Amino acid sequence: MPILPSDNSALSELQGRHLWHAGLSSCSQRVRIALAEKKLDYVSHEIDLHAGENASAEYQEIHPKGLVPAMVIDGDLVIDSVDIINEIDRRYEEPLLRPEGKKHLKKMDALLSRADAAQSSLKLLTFEFLFSAAPPVSKERLEAFQQNHKNEALKQFHRDVAIGLSRKRISEAVDCSHRDFMHLDLVLSDGRQFLAGDEFSLADVAWMPNIHRFTLIKWPFDTYENLRGWFERVRERSSYKIGLTDWEPIEFVELVSPNIKARALIGDGVAAYIPEPPLMFWEGMSCFTK
């Protein structure tokens, strides 16, 4: 159900497009890319996740799970990035970001569900390899988050991160991501230009931030040749700059990059967790459906 019923009258009275989002959030990047593809402007409400702004009472009245992104379009609240980009495409048809024909549409939807399911691995690996390369969040901030946020699963995740993620969880997340990348590589192996066919679609929008994120943590993409070629193509689009890199805090990326490289050099980078030998094709099934 993409449009959420909301008791918040301040939201239902909002006209136009309003987006609550964060610069480095991959789910927010999806939505900004879709908006850029459609050349749609919006009122930006930036939420500083690092400062724990998503734990404020005010924000939790907007997004019931206290996550970003959330979007209001003419008073209708939509959460979950895949639902938001679908809703944007449904409301604003030009250019249409879905292929024609039921069969292709079904394939695009499957790729969108897979991108949605990939979020938990992406998040875990982001905290493990990207955020851990930055100075730690203060104890006071962690405690305030635990006190103020109502999303128990999210709070548990932050507690797990604070004490250190287990090798098993890291390996599982790496394994799931590797399956996804093999699957995407296979999908592209028939020579198509984009994930759902020869036209750019929401499937590309959904996966662009994920591949970008894994490049930041130095995931070795050499073995997925088709996927690498696809990423080279999509990163040329203006929406990649407008929706993604323009919002990425460059100082943060520059700060963590040497630490990520150093961790890789001592043999504990993300590449060290990729299963060896590579999984077979038939094992490229999503972790979500397995």
Ligand SMILES: N[C@@H](CCC(=O)N[C@@H](CS)C(=O)NCC(=O)O)C(=O)O
């Ligand atoms: N399924 C949701 C996932 C949203 C989500 O996990 N958002 C992350 C940022 S990408 C978040 O808000 N994290 C807050 C936190 O870790 O405190 C979507 O696609 O929008």
